[in-house]
Amino acid sequence: MHRLFSTFIKEFKILIVDKTGITILFVMPVLLVFIMTLIQHQAYKSLSQSGIPVLLVNNDNDSLGIALENGFKKFSICELTVDHGEKYKTSADIKKRIVEGEFLVALVIPKDATEVLRGNVQEMVDTFFDQKKPGQASSPQVKIEIIVDPTASKSFLMAINSSLKEMIASIKTKVLFQIMGEKIAVLLESEKKPPLPEKDFFVYDEGFALREGKDTYQPNAVQHNIPAWAIFSIFFIVLPLAGSIIYERTEGLFIRMRTFPGSYLSILSGKLFVYFLVALLQFGMIIILGKFVMPLIGLPSLDIGTHWFALTILTIMLSLSAVSYGLLVGTLFNTPQQSAVFGGISILIMSALGGIWVPVNIMPPVMQTISSLSPLNWALTGYYELFIKGGDWYAIQNQIIKLSVFFLLCTAISYRLYKLKLRTY
Amino acid sequence: MQQDHCIRISNLSKKYSGTSSYALKDLNLDIVNGEIFGLLGPNGAGKTTFFSIVCGLMKASSGTAEIAGYSISKDLESIKRIVGVVPQDIALYPTLSGRDNLLFIGRMYGLKGKILKERVQECLSKFGFDKNSEMPVKTYSGGMKRRINLIGGILHEPSILLLDEPTVGMDVQTRTSMMEHLKDLNANKKMTILYTSHYLEQAELFCDRVAIMDQGKILCLGKPADLIKNENGNDLEDVFLKYTGRKIRD
Numbered sequence: 146m147h148r149l150f151s152t153f154i155k156e157f158k159i160l161i162v163d164k165t166g167i168t169i170l171f172v173m174p175v176l177l178v179f180i181m182t183l184i185q186h187q188a189y190k191s192l193s194q195s196g197i198p199v200l201l202v203n204n205d206n207d208s209l210g211i212a213l214e215n216g217f218k219k220f221s222i223c224e225l226t227v228d229h230g231e232k233y234k235t236s237a238d239i240k241k242r243i244v245e246g247e248f249l250v251a252l253v254i255p256k257d258a259t260e261v262l263r264g265n266v267q268e269m270v271d272t273f274f275d276q277k278k279p280g281q282a283s284s285p286q287v288k289i290e291i292i293v294d295p296t297a298s299k300s301f302l303m304a305i306n307s308s309l310k311e312m313i314a315s316i317k318t319k320v321l322f323q324i325m326g327e328k329i330a331v332l333l334e335s336e337k338k339p340p341l342p343e344k345d346f347f348v349y350d351e352g353f354a355l356r357e358g359k360d361t362y363q364p365n366a367v368q369h370n371i372p373a374w375a376i377f378s379i380f381f382i383v384l385p386l387a388g389s390i391i392y393e394r395t396e397g398l399f400i401r402m403r404t405f406p407g408s409y410l411s412i413l414s415g416k417l418f419v420y421f422l423v424a425l426l427q428f429g430m431i432i433i434l435g436k437f438v439m440p441l442i443g444l445p446s447l448d449i450g451t452h453w454f455a456l457t458i459l460t461i462m463l464s465l466s467a468v469s470y471g472l473l474v475g476t477l478f479n480t481p482q483q484s485a486v487f488g489g490i491s492i493l494i495m496s497a498l499g500g501i502w503v504p505v506n507i508m509p510p511v512m513q514t515i516s517s518l519s520p521l522n523w524a525l526t527g528y529y530e531l532f533i534k535g536g537d538w539y540a541i542q543n544q545i546i547k548l549s550v551f552f553l554l555c556t557a558i559s560y561r562l563y564k565l566k567l568r569t570y
Numbered sequence: 571m572q573q574d575h576c577i578r579i580s581n582l583s584k585k586y587s588g589t590s591s592y593a594l595k596d597l598n599l600d601i602v603n604g605e606i607f608g609l610l611g612p613n614g615a616g617k618t619t620f621f622s623i624v625c626g627l628m629k630a631s632s633g634t635a636e637i638a639g640y641s642i643s644k645d646l647e648s649i650k651r652i653v654g655v656v657p658q659d660i661a662l663y664p665t666l667s668g669r670d671n672l673l674f675i676g677r678m679y680g681l682k683g684k685i686l687k688e689r690v691q692e693c694l695s696k697f698g699f700d701k702n703s704e705m706p707v708k709t710y711s712g713g714m715k716r717r718i719n720l721i722g723g724i725l726h727e728p729s730i731l732l733l734d735e736p737t738v739g740m741d742v743q744t745r746t747s748m749m750e751h752l753k754d755l756n757a758n759k760k761m762t763i764l765y766t767s768h769y770l771e772q773a774e775l776f777c778d779r780v781a782i783m784d785q786g787k788i789l790c791l792g793k794p795a796d797l798i799k800n801e802n803g804n805d806l807e808d809v810f811l812k813y814t815g816r817k818i819r820d
Contacts, residue, residue, distance in 0.1 A: 151677035155663070155670070162665050162706070397659025401722065404625050404655040405678040406647060412678070568587070 152415020174378030186366035207259030372528035390475030424464035469555035582633035608777035654728035664708035679726035713744035733765035
């Protein structure tokens with residue numbers, strides 16, 4: 146214990162006199178998390194709040210045009226400009242405005258679109274009631290023009306397209322209902338003409354699959370990015386730790402340490418303990434950033450759930466995993482340069498696979514399988530369980546077990562490598 | 571376990587894996603208590619291999635080595651407590667001060683609290699570090715680093731001190747001062763000193779006995795004056811060249 150404490154004191158002093166090292170260990174991760182969350186916040190905002198300029202040129206001014214107009218007015222991501230053919234008369238006019246950046250997307254509903262739609266539906270109903278042969282219909286199709294800025298994000302265009310099709314399908318159903326009603330009224334010799342139904346036949350109630358006890362959740366950049374980038378930052382402790390291990394092993398220090406009474410591994414444990422505490426401290430600082438600093442600049446506050454025990458255990462295992470990986474890299478390589486390149490790139494790969502940069506569920510199936518091998522993915526899944534889904538200790542047990550196995554494996558391999566390398570000294 | 575023979579080496583051999591020749595071959599050597607013993611030899615003679623085995627850093631291929639009656643292969647932990655080691659490379663943390671380095675080394679040898687602080691201060695004063703002990707080691711001159719490196723080996727007052735080329739890169743003044751300190755430790759604390767060196771003149775003045783070795787074998791052994799006399803040389807360098815030849819070594 147005395148040796149462990151002595152090494153701890155020594156490592157602590159080495160850290161605090163190294164101003165650059167302290168900056169790298171504490172300021173850089175906080176800065177990284179802060180910047181990445183801010184950037185992602187804009188992306189979340191653009192998909193969940195208003196602000197995307199959309200032009201709707203409604204030349205129809207009948208049921209279809211009005212329905213689309215009302216529909217897009219309710220579409221929260223759009224900042225809608227409606228023109229009834231007064232200002233934008235040709236496609237060229239509209240394209241020019243889009244090129245100039247005034248609008249991101251324009252939808253042009255042609256004149257008499259409702260009439261054409263009615264004609265089509267009427268023809269379809271007549272075919273059914275009057276026993277006409279299919280294929281005799283001659284009404285033209287309604288051509289809705291969609292003009293887009295080539296820089297517009299694909300996901301946004303997909304959202305616009307899908308909404309447009311949904312609205313058209315809805316109005317088509319209503320028109321069909323109205324015309325069918327009229328036809329039936331004629332057959333029944335009734336004077337009543339059915340009106341165009343105002344209400345949609347379906348309403349959608351979307352919700353998130355959350356654990357018991359968690360009622361609501363609003364997706365936001367803080368909740369998704371802070372745990373992700375915190376894990377990424379903590380794993381970067383591998384670089385200074387591996388560098389420090391290699392420095393000690395390749396300088397005369399290693400000879401002196403091995404001539405001290407007791408095992409060198411107990412001295413190494415003191416070093417690892419310091420870096421373990423650094424990792425915990427890093428995580429704590431990032432949590433404080435998310436919970437208390439982010440709201441000061443208008444971002445949501447990080448919700449860390451209520452399962453403190455589970456959160457503590459998960460964070461301890463994450464830190465131990467990062468430290469043990471640093472030990473492995475530091476033992477495996479012989480120069481700080483080798484360890485820095487391998488350590489850095491391997492963390493980037495593990496983080497990319499682990500869903501830190503892009504969600505795992507949008508990766509190809511093969512990559513999703515590989516992703517499940519990344520310790521960063523295990524940790525991220527655990528934090529999402531606690532922070533987003535409202536999970537507790539039982540919900541993250543698998544992640545804890547996987548991280549524990551990773552820690553033990555890295556430590557065991559490092560020990561074996563150390564013993565093998567000792568033969569060459 | 572005090573014995574007349576402080577270090578006893580019997581038929582010690584070392585062959586590195588993947589090599590055909592021996593780094594040490596059937597080495598026999600006795601060093602008595604309180605002796606200053608110099609191990610001399612050209613590059614590749616086997617000095618560092620011998621030093622590493624005696625320090626417990628490396629295992630011998632065959633043979634035995636005993637220090638103060640303890641077997642290196644069986645009682646290494648007991649040996650570590652009574653031996654001080656001064657490696658050839660500077661074994662210090664450059665960003666820590668000389669004092670902090672010594673405090674760490676002292677703690678590793680089990681020194682604690684007031685005793686540790688007093689011992690560190692005593693050594694720092696004795697080796698001329700009254701002013702610079704709080705400065706980072708990286709700001710020290712080569713000689714200052716060597717002195718702190720040496721203090722690291724004697725801080726816990728070992729009965730045996732093993733030094734590998736302790737004066738490499740030192741100017742004459744620092745070298746002389748350091749050797750005087752070692753002589754003083756030997757005289758007053760009865761410390762047995764085994765050291766390897768290239769400085770033959772220094773060994774001639776400083777050592778009670780020397781061994782000249784090459785190609786893993788001891789070629790001659792005795793008091794410097796006796797060796798010079800027996801070989802009709804003017805100094806130890808003549809004896810050294812006679813035994814090891816003039817061929818440049820890698």
